[in-house]
Amino acid sequence: MGKKMDLTQIKGLGERMAQKIVQQLGGEQELEIAVKNFEVDRISSIEGISQRKAVEIINNLSGNPTENFLKTERALQIYEEILEKILSYAHTSHAKNKILLLSPSKDTSRIKNSIEFVMGAKKSVSSLPIPYVRTLLNNLSLPKKIKPDYDPSIAILVENGEDYAYLIDLGLNRYFPIISAQETGEIHEYEFVIYVYSSGELVLDDDSNIIMVSKDSEVLEIVPESVLNYFTHNKNILTQVLELRNLLKKETVLEEVVEILNELEDLKVEDVDFDKIVNSAKKGADEEIKSSVKNVDLKGDEVLALLNQGMTIKIEKIFDEVISKARSTIKANTGIEFDPFMRTYPLEIDEIELERVKKQAISKKQIEIFDKKVKAAKRLSQIQKKVDEEIKDALEFDYQFALGCFAHYYNLQSPEIGEDFYLEGALHLNLANSDEISELERSEHIQRVDYALFYPENVALLTGANSGGKTTLLETLAQISIMSQMGLPVSAKKSRVKLLDEIYFFSKQRSLDAGAFESFLRTFMPIVTTSNQKLILLDELEAITELEAAVKIISSFIEMINDSDSFGVIVTHMAREIIKYSPVRVDGIEAKGLDDNYNLIVDRTPKMNYLARSTPELILKMIYERSDGKLKEIYGKILEKF
Secondary structure (H helix, E strand, O other): OHHHOOHHHOOOOOHHHHHHHHHHHOOHHHHHHHHHOOOHHHHHOOOOOOHHHHHHHHHHHOOOOHHHOEOOHHHHHHHHHHHHHHHOOOOOHHHHHHHHOOOOOOOHHHHHHHHHHHHHHHHHHHOOOHHHHHHHHOOOOOOOOOOOOOOOOEEEEOOOHHHHHHHHHOOHHHOOOEEOHHHHHHHHHOOEEEEEEOOOOOOOOOOOOEEEEEOOOOHHHHOOHHHHHHHHHOHHHHHHHHHHHHHOOOOOOHHHHHHHHHHHHHOOOOOOOHHHHHHHHHHHHHHHHHHHHOOOOOOHHHHHHHHHHOOOHHHHHHHHHHHHHHHHHHHHHHOOOOOOEEOOOOOEEOHHHHHHHHHHHHHHHHHHHHHHHHHHHHHHHHHHHHHHHHHHHHHHHHHHHHHHHHHHHOOOEOOEEEOOEEEEEEOOHHHOOOOOOOHHHHHHHOOOEEEEEOOOOOEEEEEEOOOOOHHHHHHHHHHHHHHHHHOOOEOEEEEEEEOOOEEEEEOOEOOEOHHHHHHHHHHHHHHHHOOOOEEEEEEOEOOEOOHHHHHHHHHHHHHHHHOOOOEEEEEOOOHHHHOOOOOOEEEEEOEEEEOOOOOEEEOOOOEOOOOOOOOHHHHHHHHHHHOOHHHHHHHHHHHHHO
């Protein structure tokens, strides 16, 4: 792809803008990556680059310039309208970017493979619960890059400056503060300390809030969050993809991933209120001691012992039994067996012992959590590649799903690639969407059309009723031609399409003055001088200053197309005059009358070799019937002249 990275060759893109694109993307290599991955959003985020221009840049640099095929603004609009309809079914940037890059081609093999892919997607989509799938794809994206969460309550302890620099280079200071051997006095300020040792030379107090990890360990064994954060922060995406893969009956590792993440969420230092539990046990013990002592019968020597020693065997036994019960209660509520009481009455709490136990409990839990995090990080790192593949597969599925929905709802069918144009049961896309148009509307108002262009009748004049569907037929023919070369099935029950080099669609131009006449000649005549195979669709180019001049020019234009490998359809009301100068096929769409509601009754399938009359009388009658008062009287007088 390196030879195609010259942005200055792209039409309308100056050298300064080309340099700006390369610089903002981060160099030629990044531009190449953006083109290869169809990153339309990334390129269009650059100031001065629209989405259309970004698509054009990628198409051009990847050797697929759409503009070489779509030669007029209206042809390009029809192409973009097709894309918009497909885009309405896409949910992810990945799918939308790939859709934006669907381009016309003349590569028969590529076209057939693409059509087969879309028809397979259509079949697949039709068996899925589409609304539910759309909820699973909604807001789906690649996992977001996560900025590390900094936790100042945990520290990493190192032995020397070399180790300190090593961990800084690994970026571990983005997770926790790193302290050196000279700062060991600060250890008690942290809830938890990870001692990353080289030689284990540090002599530490019997601190229970420290865990030792070798400097040679993997990063995840020192800071498991370096792996875990990616998964925990993107759990919603992973859960979406898991549900999608289960629905599609695909194997997945995400079941295990979500289970691990759920277990991690349950890992927390339990907020056990030691003070409340101990004080509650003390209160109960005090009451029991007081009650028990009342029933003690002391002899004379026991009274003397109580006076001399402050305790007797009988009372000591009571204290032992009551405190033993209190300790059992504390263990049941904290999970830790310890004795926080001093044998006095009322009982006193040993605050130093209580604080030691509280700290020990927290440290034990933190070490347990750390070990489980490391274990989880190891497992997740082992399957991360598979996780990423499953996410990318889901994004790719959205592309397939969008194309499948488009083909499903518009009831598209595979075209045949041939040497002419043959349409049977064709329908304009705006009339074809079964999701938007009810069956009643379809049966009452929407008519499929048949049409054909073939050698030697490769040019036709299209005549007939105003509002009869001539423009719609031209647009339908353009849609089917463009979609076929995009590798898409088309809106026709049966179709045969010739692959072309160019397509021209000229919209209605009601008047041509002297300046416009020159413009007409300069625009149209070069079209027929090249050997490229084309489809030329011309919609009512009528009012040149002199009718006879217009007829002669259009006749010459038709003869040039007739003598080439191209095809053309010209909507005109001058057919009677044109055929005097050029033997060309004339097709007609004729209005048969008005229905009960004064709507035109039109057979929208053209009759071949038939000069259809226009419908001014019918239109006048329609307006007359829908008018009233003075206006109706005027229309009535005009009708009398017909």
